Amino acid sequence: MSDQDKVDTARAARLFDVRRVIGGLFTVYGVIVTILGIFDSRAEIDKAGGVRINLWIGLGMLALGLLFLLWQWVRPAEPPEPSDIPAGDHVRE
Secondary structure: OOHHHHHHHHHHHHHOOHHHHHHHHHHHHHHHHHHHHHOOOHHHHHHOOOOOHHHHHHHHHHHHHHHHHHHHHHOOOOOOOHHHOOHHHOOOO
């Protein structure tokens, strides 16, 4: 396997890391729900028992999403070793 193939495999492993997808979705939804929670009406707050539930859940989602993205950045995915791939899955040239 050439050096370029190793770089491409590592890039693909990082690109399709599920932590990036989950972290991105939680971050985006966390921002949206947090903004909604900041502008909650008095009726919405009273309906939730006096708690600004959208604000707290949005901040929690935002924190979780950023934690996933930080985890993916600190410990990037390693590509599988060629010996770990079943024989039928190799690309034939």
